[in-house]
Amino acid sequence: MNVVSRLQGADVLRADQFDRGGLDLILDKARGFARSLERGERLDTMGGQILATLFFEPSTRTRLSFEAAMLRLGGQVVSVADPKSSSAVKGETLPDTIRTVDGYADVIVLRHPLVGSAEEAAQATDKPVINAGDGAGQHPTQALLDLYTILQERGEVDGLTVALAGDLKHGRTVHSLAQVLSRYGVKLLLAAPDALRMPPDIANDLRAAGVSLEETENLQEALSSCDVLYMTRVQRERFADPAEYEQLKGAFVLTREMVEGAGREVTVMHPLPRVDEISPEVDALPGAAYFRQAANGVPVRMALLTLITG
Amino acid sequence: MNVVSRLQGADVLRADQFDRGGLDLILDKARGFARSLERGERLDTMGGQILATLFFEPSTRTRLSFEAAMLRLGGQVVSVADPKSSSAVKGETLPDTIRTVDGYADVIVLRHPLVGSAEEAAQATDKPVINAGDGAGQHPTQALLDLYTILQERGEVDGLTVALAGDLKHGRTVHSLAQVLSRYGVKLLLAAPDALRMPPDIANDLRAAGVSLEETENLQEALSSCDVLYMTRVQRERFADPAEYEQLKGAFVLTREMVEGAGREVTVMHPLPRVDEISPEVDALPGAAYFRQAANGVPVRMALLTLITG
Amino acid sequence: MNVVSRLQGADVLRADQFDRGGLDLILDKARGFARSLERGERLDTMGGQILATLFFEPSTRTRLSFEAAMLRLGGQVVSVADPKSSSAVKGETLPDTIRTVDGYADVIVLRHPLVGSAEEAAQATDKPVINAGDGAGQHPTQALLDLYTILQERGEVDGLTVALAGDLKHGRTVHSLAQVLSRYGVKLLLAAPDALRMPPDIANDLRAAGVSLEETENLQEALSSCDVLYMTRVQRERFADPAEYEQLKGAFVLTREMVEGAGREVTVMHPLPRVDEISPEVDALPGAAYFRQAANGVPVRMALLTLITG
Numbered sequence: 001m002n003v004v005s006r007l008q009g010a011d012v013l014r015a016d017q018f019d020r021g022g023l024d025l026i027l028d029k030a031r032g033f034a035r036s037l038e039r040g041e042r043l044d045t046m047g048g049q050i051l052a053t054l055f056f057e058p059s060t061r062t063r064l065s066f067e068a069a070m071l072r073l074g075g076q077v078v079s080v081a082d083p084k085s086s087s088a089v090k091g092e093t094l095p096d097t098i099r100t101v102d103g104y105a106d107v108i109v110l111r112h113p114l115v116g117s118a119e120e121a122a123q124a125t126d127k128p129v130i131n132a133g134d135g136a137g138q139h140p141t142q143a144l145l146d147l148y149t150i151l152q153e154r155g156e157v158d159g160l161t162v163a164l165a166g167d168l169k170h171g172r173t174v175h176s177l178a179q180v181l182s183r184y185g186v187k188l189l190l191a192a193p194d195a196l197r198m199p200p201d202i203a204n205d206l207r208a209a210g211v212s213l214e215e216t217e218n219l220q221e222a223l224s225s226c227d228v229l230y231m232t233r234v235q236r237e238r239f240a241d242p243a244e245y246e247q248l249k250g251a252f253v254l255t256r257e258m259v260e261g262a263g264r265e266v267t268v269m270h271p272l273p274r275v276d277e278i279s280p281e282v283d284a285l286p287g288a289a290y291f292r293q294a295a296n297g298v299p300v301r302m303a304l305l306t307l308i309t310g
Numbered sequence: 311m312n313v314v315s316r317l318q319g320a321d322v323l324r325a326d327q328f329d330r331g332g333l334d335l336i337l338d339k340a341r342g343f344a345r346s347l348e349r350g351e352r353l354d355t356m357g358g359q360i361l362a363t364l365f366f367e368p369s370t371r372t373r374l375s376f377e378a379a380m381l382r383l384g385g386q387v388v389s390v391a392d393p394k395s396s397s398a399v400k401g402e403t404l405p406d407t408i409r410t411v412d413g414y415a416d417v418i419v420l421r422h423p424l425v426g427s428a429e430e431a432a433q434a435t436d437k438p439v440i441n442a443g444d445g446a447g448q449h450p451t452q453a454l455l456d457l458y459t460i461l462q463e464r465g466e467v468d469g470l471t472v473a474l475a476g477d478l479k480h481g482r483t484v485h486s487l488a489q490v491l492s493r494y495g496v497k498l499l500l501a502a503p504d505a506l507r508m509p510p511d512i513a514n515d516l517r518a519a520g521v522s523l524e525e526t527e528n529l530q531e532a533l534s535s536c537d538v539l540y541m542t543r544v545q546r547e548r549f550a551d552p553a554e555y556e557q558l559k560g561a562f563v564l565t566r567e568m569v570e571g572a573g574r575e576v577t578v579m580h581p582l583p584r585v586d587e588i589s590p591e592v593d594a595l596p597g598a599a600y601f602r603q604a605a606n607g608v609p610v611r612m613a614l615l616t617l618i619t620g
Numbered sequence: 621m622n623v624v625s626r627l628q629g630a631d632v633l634r635a636d637q638f639d640r641g642g643l644d645l646i647l648d649k650a651r652g653f654a655r656s657l658e659r660g661e662r663l664d665t666m667g668g669q670i671l672a673t674l675f676f677e678p679s680t681r682t683r684l685s686f687e688a689a690m691l692r693l694g695g696q697v698v699s700v701a702d703p704k705s706s707s708a709v710k711g712e713t714l715p716d717t718i719r720t721v722d723g724y725a726d727v728i729v730l731r732h733p734l735v736g737s738a739e740e741a742a743q744a745t746d747k748p749v750i751n752a753g754d755g756a757g758q759h760p761t762q763a764l765l766d767l768y769t770i771l772q773e774r775g776e777v778d779g780l781t782v783a784l785a786g787d788l789k790h791g792r793t794v795h796s797l798a799q800v801l802s803r804y805g806v807k808l809l810l811a812a813p814d815a816l817r818m819p820p821d822i823a824n825d826l827r828a829a830g831v832s833l834e835e836t837e838n839l840q841e842a843l844s845s846c847d848v849l850y851m852t853r854v855q856r857e858r859f860a861d862p863a864e865y866e867q868l869k870g871a872f873v874l875t876r877e878m879v880e881g882a883g884r885e886v887t888v889m890h891p892l893p894r895v896d897e898i899s900p901e902v903d904a905l906p907g908a909a910y911f912r913q914a915a916n917g918v919p920v921r922m923a924l925l926t927l928i929t930g
Binding site: 040042060061064065067068071072081082272273274275291292294295296297298 | 667668670672696698700701702711712716717719720721722723724725
């Protein structure tokens with residue numbers, strides 16, 4: 001079965017479900033849609049179809065960008081934006097909810113606080129299910145738009161050095177992105193406080209997939225040898241010892257001086273929302289790509305929606 | 311005035327407002343839309359029109375299926391899915407809210423916790439108002455999709471034996487369905503614990519309408535002589551004496567053994583959401599129609615929307 | 621630069637940003653859209669474009685009428701109707717939220733509890749931002765639909781006597797309307813309890829703009845010499861001394877007798893929602909314009925949306 005037909009009707013549940021061929025196809029499609037958005041072209045690719053966005057956890061970014069993607073494709077949307085306005089409050093199980101929504105929509109996007117919920121949802125319906133984040137689990141479309149952003153910002157992915165920084169222990173975003181990047185010839189720099197290092201099993205999987213890995217606890221050091229810096233937040237509540245947090249905080253806050261002191265042109269990314277881990281004065285630097293990254297969610301999700309609905 | 315023109319511009323407030331001719335017309339229209347959905351036809355019947363869904367109580371199923379129905383017809387939707395995001399929190403009366411929404415939409419769907427609220431809303435506007443549940447009152451479109459499901463699953467309605475089971479005292483769904491079924495030559499089996507029997511006035515009305523009624527407290531007995539079993543939930547909080555509930559619970563939980571022990575092909579229906587009153591292993595049986603029933607909400611609501619907007 | 625091109629790409633932040641030429645253009649456009657709505661014409665003026673409605677405070681009226689306006693123009697909508705379902709709960713700043721939504725939509729409508737938030741939002745994006753109410757600040761599109769309503773109800777604006785009544789101290793609605801009316805040759809009657817008089821700086825600005833101002837504490841007196849009565853609510857919590865409120869309340873509640881005792885045909889307006897400051901029996905009088913006023917929100921917002929997106 002070729003790459004295109006493998007994606008038809010597929011669920012999008014995990015970042016590691018895509019091989020290089022699948023990823024390249026999605027990137028290529030996304031670039032096509034980005035061009036058509038720029039030209040203000042009006043599409044009808046998904047005309048007559050309905051996307052259901054079921055968000056059992058708050059999200060502006062992911063929900064709105066999926067909805068914008070569907071509307072830009074000429075499709076329509078029904079939405080549960082607030083778990084309290086859904087039948088889940090009446091004690092309905094997730095599979096029952098999904099089996100019901102199956103009758104109303106052609107594609108289902110699900111965000112849910114429980115790990116594995118997207119997989120459970122996918123088993124309940126023949127319609128394609130897209131995982132928009134299942135707790136500490138996966139967030140595959142974020143990894144795809146991150147990959148697409150690296151490509152757009154740097155012109156290529158192979159051969160780059162990408163630094164993942166901040167909380168590499170709990171961040172589903174960096175885990176998913178690392179899996180996706182392992183399909184390309186990249187070098188990964190893992191910059192994290194000792195308490196928040198990438199879990200050994202994930203690091204081992206990446207090494208087994210041929211990724212060159214280096215670890216550091218020093219953000220500035222990572223900056224001075226990477227092409228792309230992917231920041232995530234170090235949260236106070238992750239530390240058993242508050243004193244440890246107090247000592248660290250600041251070391252993983254990116255400032256303009258740090259970026260300018262890198263001595264090279266670094267692309268700065270962040271899954272957003274940020275709180276204070278990137279100073280606002282970084283925003284004006286040419287390498288600050290995080291808002292372009294957010295906007296890339298639309299063409300990437302347009303690509304996915306069209307590929308899986310065939 | 312003929313059947314078609316009586317529906318034009320009409321409000322849909324109560325299940326008993328429809329005579330046999332009106333019901334047959336809706337069923338027929340719904341079947342037509344179901345076929346066009348199956349064929350993936352793209353409709354523009356409600357193109358340029360706006361449906362407002364005002365939900366002052368949570369509901370995934372009813373709201374999303376009305377919205378999907380409108381979108382499948384080429385129309386558009388504005389929605390208040392959460393009472394806390396509406397002006398009702400500022401003390402506005404329901405008629406004032408409706409008179410305002412009258413200026414934004416061509417049809418209004420209302421779910422509201424108070425009995426009679428849909429009627430009050432309908433008096434405040436010339437636009438058609440559809441009651442999507444008014445507390446313990448009516449939920450007429452549920453009754454219509456239930457009727458449509460019986461027709462689809464059994465090929466005809468006249469001559470069937472339909473068992474209504476569970477809480478027949480409080481369930482607006484079974485009251486509305488019984489009213490609709492009274493337009494057809496059906497026999498009703500009422501299977502309920504003594505404390506939750508169908509209220510005498512409703513039972514008397516049904517008898518006066520020529521319905522043959524039989525009552526039992528035994529779910530298995532009902533199963534062994536019906537064509538359709540319509541399950542509803544027996545809620546603990548309905549019993550003054552918890553011991554009485556403990557004794558009963560289980561007797562009104564449908565299991566696979568019970569269905570297979572019926573000795574006949576029974577269609578199992580449920581308005582959903584279910585909690586535990588139908589065991590999940592029933593889902594795989596050919597007669598388990600409840601998810602098809604939920605999906606039938608779309609063509610039935612498409613039929614209603616087009617008929618009342620003329 | 622001419623009037624039309626000044627509006628292209630503009631943000632709509634304050635009522636006083638519009639000069640007479642801009643206001644007349646908006647009124648004229650709105651009248652055209654009202655006619656096309658009446659004729660049931662189907663428009664595609666904003667086809668392929670997306671409006672984002674971001675409501676960080678509850679509102680049925682403003683949100684739904686913006687969404688209806690966009691949909692009537694053939695455009696589409698993405699929406700955050702409930703602040704709790706947005707990323708703001710994760711500590712994201714408003715400019716970051718706006719920079720993100722910038723990637724999903726062509727126009728942004730914002731309601732936010734903080735004064736100045738719309739201006740802050742407008743600085744974060746090149747896309748047009750429309751202020752749909754920023755706390756005690758501005759609500760310019762309300763002022764525009766109020767102005768349009770006066771024109772529709774009275775045939776002209778110049779030369780009218782408009783009474784603003786109720787809480788003239790805190791009401792952003794009456795402040796914005798007074799600014800807009802100052803572009804026309806109107807006389808303003810300010811009818812308010814002494815504690816809730818129009819702030820002196822606003823009154824002085826109006827006089828400086830050539831508006832003839834008169835003040836009274838007597839609603840009936842205002843009624844007997846105005847063409848238009850614009851009611852707002854006097855809220856108990858605005859009074860330091862509850863006894864003062866008790867004495868006043870009733871004096872600023874409009875009854876049918878008061879309107880009929882005016883001895884002239886008065887147009888009664890209200891921004892809605894009302895609580896009890898206009899008795900329901902006023903609704904049936906020909907001059908009761910407040911629900912028509914609410915409905916006027918659609919053509920006026922259609923006019924604005926098309927003018928600022930060019």
